[in-house]
Amino acid sequence: MPRQHALYLSHTGMTEPLGQSQVLPYLRGLCRAGWTIDLVAFEPADAPADRIAALAAELRGQGIDYSWSRRRPSHGLPVKVAEAAGALGRALERAVRRRPRVVHARSYLPGAVAKLLATLVPGARFIFDCRGLAGDEYLEFGHWTRQDLRYRLVKGSETILFRRADAVVSLTSRLRDWLRAQGLTGAGTVVEVIPCCADLGRFRPDPAARAAARARLGSGDRFVLAYSGSLGTYYCDEELATLFAAVRRRRPAQLVVFTRANTDKLRTALARAGVAPEDVWVGAIPPSEMPAVLNGADAAASLIRPWFSKMASSPTKMAECLGVGLPVVANPGVGDMDALIARSPALVDAGALALADLDRAAATLLERAGQPGLADEARRLATAEFDLEEVGVARYRRLYQRLLE
Numbered sequence: 001m002p003r004q005h006a007l008y009l010s011h012t013g014m015t016e017p018l019g020q021s022q023v024l025p026y027l028r029g030l031c032r033a034g035w036t037i038d039l040v041a042f043e044p045a046d047a048p049a050d051r052i053a054a055l056a057a058e059l060r061g062q063g064i065d066y067s068w069s070r071r072r073p074s075h076g077l078p079v080k081v082a083e084a085a086g087a088l089g090r091a092l093e094r095a096v097r098r099r100p101r102v103v104h105a106r107s108y109l110p111g112a113v114a115k116l117l118a119t120l121v122p123g124a125r126f127i128f129d130c131r132g133l134a135g136d137e138y139l140e141f142g143h144w145t146r147q148d149l150r151y152r153l154v155k156g157s158e159t160i161l162f163r164r165a166d167a168v169v170s171l172t173s174r175l176r177d178w179l180r181a182q183g184l185t186g187a188g189t190v191v192e193v194i195p196c197c198a199d200l201g202r203f204r205p206d207p208a209a210r211a212a213a214r215a216r217l218g219s220g221d222r223f224v225l226a227y228s229g230s231l232g233t234y235y236c237d238e239e240l241a242t243l244f245a246a247v248r249r250r251r252p253a254q255l256v257v258f259t260r261a262n263t264d265k266l267r268t269a270l271a272r273a274g275v276a277p278e279d280v281w282v283g284a285i286p287p288s289e290m291p292a293v294l295n296g297a298d299a300a301a302s303l304i305r306p307w308f309s310k311m312a313s314s315p316t317k318m319a320e321c322l323g324v325g326l327p328v329v330a331n332p333g334v335g336d337m338d339a340l341i342a343r344s345p346a347l348v349d350a351g352a353l354a355l356a357d358l359d360r361a362a363a364t365l366l367e368r369a370g371q372p373g374l375a376d377e378a379r380r381l382a383t384a385e386f387d388l389e390e391v392g393v394a395r396y397r398r399l400y401q402r403l404l405e
Contacts, residue, residue, distance in 0.1 A: 004404065005036050006102040007095055007117065009110035011083075013043035014059075014066065015051055020287060022196055022316065023106065024059075029393030030400060031063035038094045039064050042071035042083060067094070081109070095121050102403055107131045108154065111161045118166075125403040128165035130175070133158070136309035141233060159184060167399055169194050171314035172335040178311060192399045195314040195336070197392035200382055202291045203323030205375060213296025217281050223253040223366070226297035226326065228290070228317040231261040234310065236303035239353045241269035243301055243329060246362035248275060256281045256297060258290065290320065299365055300326045303350060306333025319386030322346060325375030327368055329361050340385070346378035 008027060012019045019041070027037050039059070043052055056066040067090055072079050095103070095117045104127040105114035111128045118126035135154035138144040144151040162168060162179060167190040170176045176193050179185045217224070225244055231237050244255045255275070257263065263282050270280060285293050294300075300321035304310055313335045321328050331350040332338040341347045348365045351357030368374055385391065 003034050003036050004102075004400075005038070005098050005100045006030065006104055006400065007038045007091060007098075007100040007114075008040070008104045008106070009091060009114050010039070010041040010106040011071070011110055012106065013041055013047060013052075013068065013071065014039070014055055015043055015047045017287060018316070021198070024064075025197075025199065025388055026393055026396050027064055028062055029389065030396060033397045033400075035063070035400065037064045038091075038098060038100065039066045040091045040094070041066070041068050043068050044071055045073060065094075083109070091117055092120070095124075100124055102127060102400055105129060108134055108157060108161070111165075112157060115161065115164060125166040126164070127167045127169060127399070127403070128161045129169040130162075130312065131171065132312045133175075133309040136307075137234075140305075140307045140309055162189075165189060167192065167403060169396075169399070171195050171312055173339075174336055175312040190399065190402055192395055194392055194395045195386060196316040196319060197386045197388040198319035198323050198382070199388045200319075200323045200379075200386075203294070203320045203382075204291070205325040205379065206292065206295045209292040209295040213293045216293070217254070217256055217296055219254050219256075219296060221252070222279075223247065223251055223299075223369070224256055224297040225253060226256050226258070226294060226300045226321065228258040228294070228300070228321065229315075231257075231259055231263060231266055234305040234307060236305060236353060237266040238269045239303050239350075239358060240301055241266060241273050241275065242355060243303070243350070243358045243362055244270070245273035245275055246359045247366065248279060250362065250366055254279050254281065256293075258283065258285045258293065260284045291324065294321060294324045294326065297321075297324075297326055299329065299348075299369055301329045301350075303329070303331055303353060304334045305353075306331060310334045319382055322378045322382035322386065325378045327365060327374055327378055329365055340381070344377060344381045346374060346381050 010023055014024055031037060052068060059066045091113060099121055103114045103118040103124050105111040106129045115126055118124040135151050135158060139151055162184040163186060168185055170191060170193050173193050176191045185191055225247055227240055247253045302315045302318050318328055327346050327348060329348045329350050330337050331353055332341060341349050345368060348361050350361045
């Protein structure tokens with residue numbers, strides 16, 4: 001079969017962590033399956049031009065032609081609309097020249113551009129890759145109200161994208177089921193559930209890396225609870241501090257936090273909970289080093305406020321932690337977490353994130369962490385649910401092939 005062509009649009013840049021872990025691995029997998037990809041995206045203002053150029057050259061050798069522009073730091077809707085209009089011009093030129101069979105958009109504004117392009121290119125099929133319910137997130141943050149014009153515009157656009165897409169990618173089964181129950185996807189719309197996955201060839205148990213990581217972190221023989229990723233907004237700084245304090249009351253422990261986010265709120269919460277500064281390690285770790293340093297931990301935490309919008313969320317770091325064999329404390333009400341917690345002892349239920357729930361979760365975690373086979377169970381769950389090749393890439397390949405039929 002001759003190579004097929006796809007056009008992929010993303011507001012996330014490919015030098016950013018999400019672009020590196022949640023876009024490029026899937027596109028490379030599609031290229032290995034016989035596709036060529038035109039990729040149009042936005043890079044943050046501080047991304048070094050030489051790094052972007054080197055990445056673009058690397059991608060060309062893999063079958064991905066990368067066109068990018070700078071993304072302005074403002075989150076204002078007019079700014080984002082202007083950026084989308086600019087992307088439309090670049091993407092339209094590519095679409096007219098190369099006639100893609102699939103036009104694939106990651107999130108809302110790229111989705112609006114992609115839908116228009118798909119109508120202009122004969123035979124093109126449109127994939128709306130929904131990465132979350134953006135309007136409801138802004139509502140729950142308190143930035144918008146239901147009467148806000150911006151909220152109504154985003155929700156109206158969301159409805160159009162869901163109903164007019166040839167295929168929808170959902171991060172969770174829960175969102176897929178909600179879309180169907182609300183009648184937001186048509187009877188002929190393909191809905192593929194593809195959670196945030198991890199390269200389990202990199203994220204795997206490694207005893208040698210564990211010893212080196214614990215020396216690097218100064219862990220000694222303490223029980224190490226790891227947290228990786230963003231803080232603030234719907235992430236639970238206060239609850240993370242409470243959970244760790246409950247662990248620390250039961251045995252000597254260290255909290256290691258791998259983040260580039262502001263940690264002032266977390267540090268204040270830890271101090272209020274009586275946690276000594278020497279029991280906390282905070283730092284940013286390059287993605288290439290994350291498999292090694294995660295091996296130094298004994299467990300991890302993934303605590304997210306169970307808002308309505310979070311039905312669409314697949315925690316991006318959970319797969320990595322499970323892959324290296326760590327049990328993870330997580331709470332229901334987020335994506336498919338309820339079903340996963342019920343299925344596997346590698347996930348410790350944090351309940352409603354109340355004080356008693358977190359204290360109980362800490363006790364359960366310490367009880368399970370010493371049990372033989374728990375690391376194997378964590379790895380089994382990661383392999384079954386979040387393996388990059390066998391789950392993520394395989395489902396994207398299946399979806400693209402189905403749209404050709």
